[in-house]
Amino acid sequence: MNTTIPKANVYEKTGLPEMGLRNYWYPVFATWRLKIRRPKAIRILGEEIVLFRNKNQVFALNNQCAHRGARLSEGSCIYPHTDTLTCPYHGWTYSGETGKCVAKLMEGPKTKISVEARVKTYPVREHLGIIWLFIGDMPAVPLEEDLPECLSNTQEWHTIATWRTYNCNWRPLNDNLCYDLHAPFVHRNSPELIFQPIFPFASKVTTTKLEDGKGLGYTARGGISEENYPNLGKFPPPSEAFWRKLNPIGRGKELNPQTSQATKLYGIKYRHMSRLPTVTLVGRPSGDYFMCRWVTPIDSKRTLFYSVNAYRRKSKITTILDKLSWMLWHSWVHDWIFSDQDKKIVEEVRSDREQLSLSDAGVISWRKFMVENARNPNDGNKPKL
Ligand code: FES
Ligand SMILES: [Fe+2]
The missing domain is CATH 2.102.10.10 (Rieske [2Fe-2S] iron-sulphur domain)
Structure with missing residues (x-):
């Protein structure tokens, strides 16, 4: 049988x-x-x-x-x-x-x-040099309602966008963008991070609803950059650690409301946010840059991944420098190599079982938030975001 x-x-x-x-x-x-x-x-x-x-x-x-x-x-x-x-x-x-x-x-x-x-x-x-479509069963809301400020306010921000097609359903890719502590592990040997101490892992991640109700902000407290595991040894192992001599560039560190320029000048409270429908924002402590990653489902097995780099307009010179630094460095180091470290893992994720764990606090919260708050024309009780 x-x-x-x-x-x-x-x-x-x-x-x-x-x-x-x-x-x-x-x-x-x-x-x-x-x-x-x-x-x-x-x-x-x-x-x-x-x-x-x-x-x-x-x-x-x-x-x-x-x-x-x-x-x-x-x-x-x-x-x-x-x-x-x-x-x-x-x-x-x-x-x-x-x-x-x-x-x-x-x-x-x-x-x-x-x-x-x-x-x-x-x-x-x-x-922003992109064609946008409203896909749904109700009259379209204005596009600006679905955009974070750094993508809607073109007076204040300029952008550079790229895209990749992922051979997987949108949900594993969406999970990958939440604060799930894969980054200190998966990206530790990317060209961007290889000479720095591993940015903190084992931190405690909490989530807070954003003020406009359209997403979550992530806050990570504590965290360590190396640890000893019984019977195994150190992480990162000494064979990987000896070249990590640069000063940390602040990745993984939270915005300090007292000292952070992003908070003091612009009122930005979180470096890492998820917004409906499927947008992740990762910013810098300066408040002058956000990496916006937009997950667009193609069908059940393919997904479009838009990376929109948003830079605050300060002067003509800084705008040119932003573009140059993207062309010479960020485009290949981050939008290509760093992102492809995720791509090859995410495309092979099997979705027939999972055991959610401590590091998945962000994933759990964001999945729940999406289900409870996504725009739904048939449900009069839900807030119409
Ligand atoms: S005109 Fe389109 S199928 Fe005949
Ligand atoms: Fe990643």
């Missing part, structure tokens, strides 16, 4: 949907990659979407023609002075603004067009 019991996915218990949190804006595509009259197929939260640009405005439609299901992304913008996209099969032509079929080219201009001859439209915005 076959007694194999199918293993449940641990995330089923959490209540976090496999395809991601609906009713939010997500970054989906770099603006420069969408050329005029060159439609692009994308998939976001499992939905098949075609992006196209006509008259220099971007539109997003469901990618399945209402007639007999051809992919609109294989079609073309044959009327460039309008907002339309034409299906490659029999020429049904859709308005990008309304999604309505405005002409059936193979049936003549007098043919009747029913109200069902339409495809779903998606609210779309271009911002």
Whole structure:
């Protein structure tokens, strides 16, 4: 008798949907990659979407023609002075603004067009060189409602964004970005950190709801940078430790409200925050920089990972220096090497069992917060964030 019991996915218990949190804006595509009259197929939260640009405005439609299901992304913008996209099969032509079929080219201009001859439209915005889509079941909220201040206030901040595609569900990647103490271990030998003492582990992590109610701030107290483990020896082992001679650069240290510039000048209370839908912010004690990491589910097995580096605008010179330091250092050291240390682990995480432990305090709190506070148009009792 076959007694194999199918293993449940641990995330089923959490209540976090496999395809991601609906009713939010997500970054989906770099603006420069969408050329005029060159439609692009994308998939976001499992939905098949075609992006196209006509008259220099971007539109997003469901990618399945209402007639007999051809992919609109294989079609073309044959009327460039309008907002339309034409299906490659029999020429049904859709308005990008309304999604309505405005002409059936193979049936003549007098043919009747029913109200069902339409495809779903998606609210779309271009911002920070990124195309953003609102995926959901309710009218779109303004994009700014879903952005942290450092991404919405372009007077005060300038940004540089990159993206990677992860071959995994969005939930393990989302877990990776909470304060789960993987960083002192996984990244200890990254080029950025290899000459510094390991930043503190075994700290006690607590979480606090942010003032706007849209996320959590993490606070880590205590922590050590080396320890002796019975029968094993020291961590980090002496073979790894002798080159760690630089002064720590402050990573892993909390903002001190009395002395921290971030708190005194800008009122920033946390260096590490998670915000709905799936955004992680990691800042510097200066308050002049945030690394914003946005997890956009593609489908159940793939995820788009947007890294948006946000720098406070101080002067023209510092803006140029920020860009230079990103190009010469941060882009490859952090956005590439450091991040890929996570990627190869996260893509292989198995989700059939887990034993949450002391280091998972941030993961547990953030999962719970997301389930309890995510925007949900069907639940009148929940706060509409
Ligand atoms: S399938 Fe699109 S026009 Fe026929
Ligand atoms: Fe990491």
